[in-house]
Every structure is written in C-alpha cells, then in structure tokens.
Amino acid sequence: MSNFRFCAALLRNTFANTKQQKHYFQNYKFFYSVKCCRFGTSSGEYVISTPESLVQKRARLLWQSRKRGIAENCLIFSTFSAKHLNNFDEEQLESYDKLLNQPSNEWDIYYWMVGTKPVPETYDDDLMRMLQEHCRNERKEERFEQPPLNYEPVTK
Amino acid sequence: MSSGVLKLPFSPISRSLIHRASTVQSIASSQTKRPLHISSGDKQVTKKTQITSEYEVVDHTYDALVVGAGGAGLRAAFGLSEAGFKTACVTKLFPTRSHTVAAQGGINAALGNMEEDEWKWHMYDTVKGSDWLGDQDAIHYMTREAPAAVIELENYGMPFSRTTEGKIYQRAFGGQSLQYGKGGQAHRCCCVADRTGHSLLHTLYGRSLAFNTDYFIEYFALDLLMEEGECRGVIALSLEDGTLHRIRAKNTVLATGGYGRAYFSCTSAHTCTGDGSAMVTRAGLPNQDMEFVQFHPTGIYGAGCLITEGCRGEGGYLINSEGERFMERYAPTAKDLASRDVVSRSMTIEIREGRGCGLNKDHVFLQLHHLPPEQLASRLPGISETAQIFAGVDVTREPIPVLPTVHYNMGGVPTNYKGQVIKFDEKNGQDEVVPGLYSCGEAACASVHGANRLGANSLLDLVVFGRACALTIADEHKPGEEIGELSANAGQESVANLDNLRYANGSTSTADLRLRMQQVMQTNAAVFRTGPVLREGAKKIYDIYGEMSDLKLFDRGLIWNTDLVETLELQNLMLNAAQTVVSAEAREESRGAHAREDFKDRVDEYDYNKPIEGQEKVSMDNHWRKHTLSHQDIESGKVALSYRPVIDETLDAKECSNVPPAIRSY
Numbered sequence: 001m002s003n004f005r006f007c008a009a010l011l012r013n014t015f016a017n018t019k020q021q022k023h024y025f026q027n028y029k030f031f032y033s034v035k036c037c038r039f040g041t042s043s044g045e046y047v048i049s050t051p052e053s054l055v056q057k058r059a060r061l062l063w064q065s066r067k068r069g070i071a072e073n074c075l076i077f078s079t080f081s082a083k084h085l086n087n088f089d090e091e092q093l094e095s096y097d098k099l100l101n102q103p104s105n106e107w108d109i110y111y112w113m114v115g116t117k118p119v120p121e122t123y124d125d126d127l128m129r130m131l132q133e134h135c136r137n138e139r140k141e142e143r144f145e146q147p148p149l150n151y152e153p154v155t156k
Numbered sequence: 157m158s159s160g161v162l163k164l165p166f167s168p169i170s171r172s173l174i175h176r177a178s179t180v181q182s183i184a185s186s187q188t189k190r191p192l193h194i195s196s197g198d199k200q201v202t203k204k205t206q207i208t209s210e211y212e213v214v215d216h217t218y219d220a221l222v223v224g225a226g227g228a229g230l231r232a233a234f235g236l237s238e239a240g241f242k243t244a245c246v247t248k249l250f251p252t253r254s255h256t257v258a259a260q261g262g263i264n265a266a267l268g269n270m271e272e273d274e275w276k277w278h279m280y281d282t283v284k285g286s287d288w289l290g291d292q293d294a295i296h297y298m299t300r301e302a303p304a305a306v307i308e309l310e311n312y313g314m315p316f317s318r319t320t321e322g323k324i325y326q327r328a329f330g331g332q333s334l335q336y337g338k339g340g341q342a343h344r345c346c347c348v349a350d351r352t353g354h355s356l357l358h359t360l361y362g363r364s365l366a367f368n369t370d371y372f373i374e375y376f377a378l379d380l381l382m383e384e385g386e387c388r389g390v391i392a393l394s395l396e397d398g399t400l401h402r403i404r405a406k407n408t409v410l411a412t413g414g415y416g417r418a419y420f421s422c423t424s425a426h427t428c429t430g431d432g433s434a435m436v437t438r439a440g441l442p443n444q445d446m447e448f449v450q451f452h453p454t455g456i457y458g459a460g461c462l463i464t465e466g467c468r469g470e471g472g473y474l475i476n477s478e479g480e481r482f483m484e485r486y487a488p489t490a491k492d493l494a495s496r497d498v499v500s501r502s503m504t505i506e507i508r509e510g511r512g513c514g515l516n517k518d519h520v521f522l523q524l525h526h527l528p529p530e531q532l533a534s535r536l537p538g539i540s541e542t543a544q545i546f547a548g549v550d551v552t553r554e555p556i557p558v559l560p561t562v563h564y565n566m567g568g569v570p571t572n573y574k575g576q577v578i579k580f581d582e583k584n585g586q587d588e589v590v591p592g593l594y595s596c597g598e599a600a601c602a603s604v605h606g607a608n609r610l611g612a613n614s615l616l617d618l619v620v621f622g623r624a625c626a627l628t629i630a631d632e633h634k635p636g637e638e639i640g641e642l643s644a645n646a647g648q649e650s651v652a653n654l655d656n657l658r659y660a661n662g663s664t665s666t667a668d669l670r671l672r673m674q675q676v677m678q679t680n681a682a683v684f685r686t687g688p689v690l691r692e693g694a695k696k697i698y699d700i701y702g703e704m705s706d707l708k709l710f711d712r713g714l715i716w717n718t719d720l721v722e723t724l725e726l727q728n729l730m731l732n733a734a735q736t737v738v739s740a741e742a743r744e745e746s747r748g749a750h751a752r753e754d755f756k757d758r759v760d761e762y763d764y765n766k767p768i769e770g771q772e773k774v775s776m777d778n779h780w781r782k783h784t785l786s787h788q789d790i791e792s793g794k795v796a797l798s799y800r801p802v803i804d805e806t807l808d809a810k811e812c813s814n815v816p817p818a819i820r821s822y
Contacts, residue, residue: 059716063374063395066718067249067427069257071460074426075546104252105354107260114541135541140548144458146426148667149719153711 055152057093058085061100062151069106075143076113080134082147095127211651213400218244218370219635221405223377223390223432226254227353227618228597229411230360235626236407237367240635244403246372246392248427248721251361252354255413255425256618259353262345263309263619264332264612265302269323270343273334275299276812278344280336282613283815286606287748287758288781289445291803292814294573294602298613298620300812305619306346314359316346331610331822345612352615375401376721377431378650380408380439380593381642387439387577387592388640391647393654395721398714400654402647406639407592407629409575410435411622414565414598415732416460417725419682420674422562423452423460432599434728436569437735441579441590442785442798444570444601446732447740450609450749451683453499455561457519459546463539463558468492470535472524474503475555476511482520497683497751500560504684514557518679521555560683564614566605566749567736569595570785570800573602573807575625580785580800587800594628596621603783606802607748657723658714662706666723669707673700673726673733681737686754690741697734701793704730730793735786738795745780764819776801781817 052060062085065077077100088096103109103123111117113131137143218241222233225247236243247254266275279299283290310316310324317325324346332342348355375392381402382388389404415430416422433443454463454474468474473492476482486502487494494502503520512518524532524539529552532540543549543556570578577593580586597618604617680693704727711719745759746752758764759780762771776782782799789796806812 056715059718060396063716063718063721066722067253067425069249069253069255069425069427071258071423071425072542072545075459078426101250104358105351106253106257107351107354114545116537116541135545137544137548142458142548143546145671146667148665149710149722151711151718153713153717153719154715155713 053154054090054093056154057097058088059151059154061085061093061096062149064100066146070110072110073106075146076110076131076135078146079141079143080131082150083134084130086150086152092127095125099123099127099131211400211655212398213402213647213651216244216401216403217639218242218403218405219633219637220244220407220409220629221246221390221403222409222411223247223435224254224411224413224597224599225249225251225361225371225373226411226413226597227256227259227356227360227615228599228622229254229409230357230364231619231622232409232411232594232596232625233369234360234364234367235623236409236629237364237369239626239630241407241629241633242370242635244370244372244405245364246375246377246390246403248374248376248395248431250373251371252357253427254357255428256353256357256615258423258425259356259615260350261329261612261615262327262347262352263302263306263615264329264344264610265306265326265346265616266299266342266344267303267306267324267326267346269319270326271334273342273344275302277334277336277339277342278302278332279806279812280815281332281342282604282610283606284337284818284820285331285608285610285613286604287608287820288606288760288815288817289448289603289747289783289802290606291573291603293803293805293807294604296806296808296812297573297624298602298604298616300807301620301623302616305616305623308623309356309359309619312359312363314348314355316348329610329612332612356615356619372401372403376724377412377435378654378724379647380435381646382439383640383643383646385591386640387590388642388646390435391650393714393721395716398717400647400651402642404639404642405592406633406637407594409625409629410569410577410593410595410599411597411618412599414568415729416562416565418674418677418729418733418736419449419562420671420678421455421458421460421559423455423462424562429725429728430565430599430732431725431728432595433568433735434731436577436595437731437788438790440787441577442570442787443732443735444567444783444785444800445603445607445739446565446567446735446786447737447743447784448566448605448607448749449562449681449736450564450566451496451500451560452563453496453503453560454522454558456542456546457514457557457559459542460561461542461546462561462563463522463542463556464536465493465496467522467524467536467539470531471527472522474499474558475521475523476506477513477517478511480511482506482511497749500683501751501753503558503560504682508684518675519557519559522558523555524551525553525555559678562682564605564609565598566601566603566607566609567739568599568601570783571595571600571602571621573624574628575600575602575621576628580798582798585801594625596625601783607750653727654720654724657707657709657727658712658717658720660707660709660723662708664703664706665708666719666726669700669703670722670726670729673697673730676700677733677737681733681740683751685740685750685752687741687744687752690737693737694734694741697730697737698793701730701734731788731790734793735788735795739784739786739797742797743780743784747780758819760817762817764817 065081112119220241233245266273329345410432412432416424578587
C-alpha cells in the first residue's frame with residue numbers, strides 16, 4: 001500500500017509542479033541555494049539577489065554569528081562579531097556572510113580558524129586571518145559566555 | 157491533495173498585496189528570498205484574524221509539520237515527504253547548523269560486522285544503562301530497528317567508515333557488551349570518520365529536498381496551536397521579516413533538541429534552549445523525567461568544551477584553590493581516574509566547601525603543565541587550542557578552569573514507542589495519546605535512555621524515532637486528510653506574549669537574568685544534590701521566574717531581533733529549569749545520572765540486592781522506579797508533579813524477553 005502511495009506521490013510531484021520541482025532538483029547538488037537565492041544558482045556562484053540594507057545585513061549576521069551548531073563556534077563568532085561586525089564595510093560583510101552561511105560542516109570552519117586544517121582558497125582572505133588571530137587569543141581574553149548584544153536594531 | 161503552487165513574480169505589486177491584508181495566501185516563487193508556500197486553494201484559511209492589526213499573520217496548511225531540523229527532525233520530515241505527505245519543516249537554524257553537527261561519535265547498531273552480535277544484547281545493555289527506568293518496549297523497538305535504520309542511511313548515501321572488506325566499520329563504545337554483559341566489549345558504533353553528525357544532516361537534508369519538503373528556515377516556533385485537546389499546528393515568527401505564520405497541520409512532530417543552556421556549563425550550542433518541551437508545557441501537557449541530566453566531569457568553565465578523560469589518563473590532575481590534588485582524598489586508589497560521577501561529585505564538593513578557584517570560587521583547575529610539552533602536543537592536541545581560545549590559558553604553563561558540564565538531557569516530551577506524545581490518566585492508570593502531536597530526538601523521552609544515556613545511542617535515537625514518527629503518521633493518516641479548524645484567534649496568547657516582550661521596559665537585561673538562572677542551576681541542580689540544596693535551588697528559580705516580568709529589551713523591531721528571540725528562548729529555558737530542579741528535589745533516591753548525597757540508594761518495588769521471593773512488592777507511591785511527569789502553571793511558574801509507571805514489557809515477549817531489574821554494576 002505504501003508503495004502505491006509512493007508512486008502516486010512521485011507522479012504527483014513530477015507532473016503537478018514541474019517548475020518548482022525542477023528548482024529543487026537543480027539545487028539538489030548545491031542545496032544551500034534553496035535557502036534563498038543568496039547562495040547561488042545552478043552554476044554554484046555566490047550571488048546576493050535580494051536587497052538588504054546594511055543595518056539589516058548586520059542584524060542578520062549577528063543572529064547567525066551567535067547561533068551556530070557547536071558551542072565553540074557560538075563563542076568564537078559571537079565574541080568576534082561583538083568586536084568587529086559594526087565596523088565591517090560592505091566587502092567585509094559579504095566575506096563574513098559567505099563564511100557563516102556557505103560551508104556545511106561547523107567543524108571544518110573551526111579547524112580552519114584554529115589552524116588544524118588548511119583553509120580552502122575561497123575562504124582564505126583577510127577575514128579568515130582576523131578570525132585566526134582572534135582564536136590565537138594573544139591577549140588571553142576569557143570567553144566563557146556570549147557577550148552582550150550591541151547591534152543596531154532594524155526599524156521598518 | 158493537489159500540490160499546485162501559484163507562482164507570482166516577486167514584484168512591487170505582489171509585495172504590497174502581502175503587506176496590505178492581515179491574512180493572505182502566501183506566495184511561492186523561486187525569486188523571493190524565502191520560499192513561502194501556498195496550500196491548495198480550497199483548504200486555505202483566508203478569513204481575517206482578530207489577533208491584532210499590528211502583526212501580519214500568514215496562514216498555511218500542511219499534512220505534516222516538523223519543528224526542528226536536526227537529525228531527528230530531518231529524518232521525520234524526509235520520511236513524511238517520501239510517504240507523500242505535504243510536509244513543512246520549521247527551524248530557527250539552517251539544517252546543517254543544528255546541534256547534531258557536533259556529534260563526532262557514531263550510531264550504535266548490532267550489525268555484527270566486527271564480531272558476532274545480536275540486537276538483544278544491545279537491548280540488554282541499553283536497559284541496564286538506563287538503570288531500569290527506560291521503557292522496555294521502546295528500547296526493544298529502537299535496538300531491533302537499529303540495523304535497518306543504519307543500512308537505510310547507508311543506502312541514502314551516508315559515507316560510513318569501512319573495513320578493508322567494505323563492510324561498515326564498527327568501533328567500541330562505553331557500556332556496550334556482548335552476551336548480555338558476559339562476553340566482553342562489543343564493537344557496535346558505526347561512524348563517518350569524526351563527522352557522523354554532519355554527515356547525517358547533510359545526507360538527510362539532501363534527500364528530503366528531492367521529495368519537496370518545504371523548509372521555513374530561520375522561523376522561530378512560538379507555540380503549539382491546540383484545539384479541543386488536539387494539536388493542529390504551530391505559530392511561528394519569521395526572523396527575516398517579522399511576520400507571524402500559523403501553520404495548520406494534521407500531524408505535528410517536535411524535534412527541537414535539548415535544553416543544555418539552562419546550565420552555566422554545558423557542551424551544547426547556544427541554540428539548545430528547550431523550545432519544544434516549553435511549548436508542550438504551555439499547552440498544558442507534561443514533560444517527563446526532567447531531573448535526569450547527564451554530566452561530564454571536565455568541561456572548560458563556561459565555554460563547555462569537553463576535556464577528554466584522556467588528559468587525566470596521560471597524567472593530568474585536578475587541583476583546588478589550595479593547590480591540592482584533591483582526588484587523592486576522594487578516591488585514594490583510582491585518584492583522578494575514578495569513575496565520572498565520583499570525579500564530578502568530588503569537584504562539586506570541593507567548590508561547595510569553599511576551595512573553588514577563580515574570583516567567584518566556582519570551579520577547579522585541571523593541571524597539565526607538569527607534563528612534557530611534546531606529550532601534550534602529540535597526545536592531546538585539541539586541548540591546547542581550546543584552552544587558549546576560550547580560557548586564554550597556555551596549557552604548558554597554566555592550569556585550565558574546569559567544571560562538571562551538562563552533556564545531555566534524558567528528560568523531555570513523553571512519547572510511546574511509536575513517537576506519539578502521551579499524557580497519563582491517573583484514574584485508570586493508562587497512557588493516553590495526544591492527537592496530532594509527536595516527538596522525537598533529544599526533545600522527546602520515549603523513554604529509551606531512562607536515567608542515563610549510553611554513548612552513541614543518541615544518534616540512534618534520532619534516526620529510529622524520527623523514522624518511527626514518520627511511519628506512525630503514514631500508517632494512521634493519509635495525505636490530504638481533513639484537519640480540524642483553527643479558531644479565529646488561535647495563537648493570540650503567543651502574539652500577546654511577543655508584544656509584551658518586545659516593549660518590555662523593566663530593569664533587568666535578558667543576558668543578566670539568563671546568567672543568574674544558569675548559575676543557580678549549576679550550583680543547585682547539578683551533580684551534587686541534597687534536599688536543602690535542591691530546595692534552595694527551587695526557591696531561587698521561582699524568584700528568578702518572577703523577575704521575567706521585569707525584563708528590559710532594547711530592540712523594539714521585528715526583523716532579526718536577536719534581543720527578542722533570545723528572550724523567548726530564555727522563557728523556554730526557565731520552564732525547563734524549574735521542572736528540572738523541582739523534579740530532582742522530589743525524587744528521594746539515586747538512580748543513573750540523578751545522584752543524591754542524602755539518598756544514596758536506588759529505591760525499587762523490590763530490594764534487588766536480595767532474591768525477590770519472600771519480598772512484598774512495594775506500592776508505586778512508596779518506591780521510585782517510575783517516571784516523573786511535570787506540569788507547570790505559566791502564570792506563577794509553579795511546577796506540579798505526578799508519576800507514571802515504567803513499561804517493563806517488551807513489544808513481543810516471544811521475540812525478546814524483558815530484562816528484569818537488577819542492581820546495576822559494571
């Protein structure tokens with residue numbers, strides 16, 4: 001019975017909504033582009049297609065810095081963004097956006113910042129060097145909790 | 157049910173339509189930033205809501221809704237879409253950023269690739285590990301389905317590590333034995349190098365897209381929509397544009413993870429805020445076994461990064477503020493290599509007795525600098541990094557501040573072995589299914605882990621019960637089935653709460669209140685538990701709960717309002733924290749992860765130290781081998797406890813006999 005349902009579903013999906021289905025299949029390989037057109041078309045390019053004010057972008061990146069998959073990255077990115085995010089120019093914000101949202105494995109990002117694994121060319125930029133310096137922590141800061149919020153609210 | 161989707165280009169005209177009406181049909185487009193989806197026309201709710209004119213509310217209808225996109229959520233979402241259900245998945249994080257990605261261990265399954273193995277031995281190990289608080293039908297189900305679940309993942313493309321013959325490589329893990337504990341260490345843990353969690357997410361997310369699951373990414377689920385005792389969906393806030401979404405669904409699956417962040421030191425990401433268990437509490441339903449929280453003895457103070465026992469194995473030791481190697485007093489033979497709970501309790505006692513280190517005297521030190529630097533670099537490389545990044549400590553020169561760290565929450569939303577959320581009818585002593593509501597993963601309490609979880613059983617729990625929820629829904633329901641109506645003001649309280657918080661103008665910041673709650677939990681509801689300590693904890697948590705009405709937020713907006721969302725998360729954490737400490741205070745025994753200094757023994761219906769013959773069975777009121785159910789009144793914060801029996805019968809006694817209770821010794 002479940003086989004029948006499966007075939008029916010497959011047929012339905014194939015014919016009833018081909019345009020949307022194609023969208024998903026196109027993006028199956030580059031599934032991050034499903035999130036929004038931010039991260040690419042079927043060619044895999046990194047493209048920002050929706051206008052976002054800088055204030056809005058910073059507010060979004062702040063949320064995305066504080067909420068990660070592993071506690072290590074939550075602390076590293078929240079302390080880093082508290083120091084730098086409000087001063088980043090557009091280019092730096094784009095680079096940060098890319099690092100926060102493109103890689104799929106949180107551990108990879110951690111290992112790149114800490115120096116355990118080599119950084120892929122696409123992320124090997126000034127931002128990565130800033131993060132690596134932040135992780136070297138030569139000033140021996142204590143990072144036991146996330147810092148207070150200091151972002152500019154988005155007013156409609 | 158037709159899955160026809162109206163596609164309108166993203167244009168100024170369509171945009172203004174959205175903003176004008178208070179309830180609209182959502183519009184799907186490959187060009188809009190966030191793919192909102194229209195449901196089939198005749199099921200659409202288009203009536204105006206009376207909620208409030210300031211908040212824009214969008215209604216959706218689906219067959220099935222999954223809240224959370226971690227391992228369990230994705231498995232459920234994928235299973236449902238594959239079975240033909242129009243499925244939505246609401247998640248506050250992009251799926252590969254769920255905390256499942258942290259899992260580096262593996263998945264236990266009795267495949268028998270390394271030696272002869274049987275799932276019944278795995279079942280025995282799990283029941284024993286749970287200290288006989290686990291429900292044996294759920295454990296029977298999980299361990300029996302484990303091999304099939306792992307093979308299924310392999311077929312979906314998950315790249316398990318292989319032996320030279322090409323079979324899935326399985327390694328040893330704590331608590332896993334052969335021959336019902338008599339045959340030595342078992343090798344049952346299947347892994348993908350050291351990134352099993354990531355691989356699981358990646359595989360499942362990719363598969364679910366092929367079946368047209370609709371993802372509502374960076375949407376924060378606020379509350380369940382309950383009508384006539386049935387769950388009919390969820391109301392969620394879109395972080396990106398501040399719109400509210402009422403997602404009506406015949407079947408809702410909660411897979412929101414644990415609540416480690418209720419404590420100051422936990423290994424969980426800052427996203428683990430117990431959202432699902434809090435939603436269930438606000439819906440008037442109970443949570444189960446909240447007092448059972450698993451600790452790891454050495455995590456970096458506050459940051460929570462685990463420091464493996466290997467450090468102590470290499471010669472590192474713990475010291476107090478007087479520089480004394482205190483483990484010599486607590487475990488003269490084993491010293492720093494005593495069992496985890498002994499080490500955790502010793503550390504806590506030192507702190508309680510005033511010999512803690514640091515400004516607040518609230519942690520101890522792990523000393524490694526007496527070891528040769530080459531040994532530190534080669535055997536314990538990760539530690540040097542984490543100590544430097546988070547504690548600013550050079551391990552070759554200074555000691556690392558450490559604390560027993562929360563690692564897992566055994567408690568959560570009570571379900572049966574099929575993943576259906578249950579409540580307990582005390583009058584007839586029966587479990588009652590809550591229609592329309594399911595739960596799986598760390599958020600749920602099936603209960604397979606009972607009083608203590610075994611390593612590598614957690615990922616198994618995600619996959620098996622995520623799948624079980626999907627199978628149960630597919631068995632008992634059909635796509636396109638009629639869903640009950642939502643009242644016109646469904647979700648009103650959630651919006652009112654949101655509005656209150658948004659304009660909160662008291663005197664305490666969210667961060668301050670959260671820190672105080674976490675410190676109370678760490679001091680009063682952690683490893684060292686006695687009656688007075690827990691009662692003090694309960695009182696303090698109730699006081700802090702009261703202060704929630706005096707919060708001050710600075711961001712009044714609705715778009716990417718981290719201040720607001722972290723406050724909503726704090727509300728959720730508070731509920732979880734209060735239920736944990738109150739349940740712990742009531743339970744007067746030591747079982748599994750819940751260890752009390754004043755009640756050191758397990759209190760069962762028989763004294764299992766002696767043969768049962770001749771003993772009189774103690775009534776359920778007088779022993780503790782039972783599940784705690786905790787309800788909470790949202791207004792006052794007061795927790796009310798009741799109890800439910802442990803299920804000792806397996807699904808099928810002929811297939812697998814149950815494991816009668818015994819004293820747990822390793």
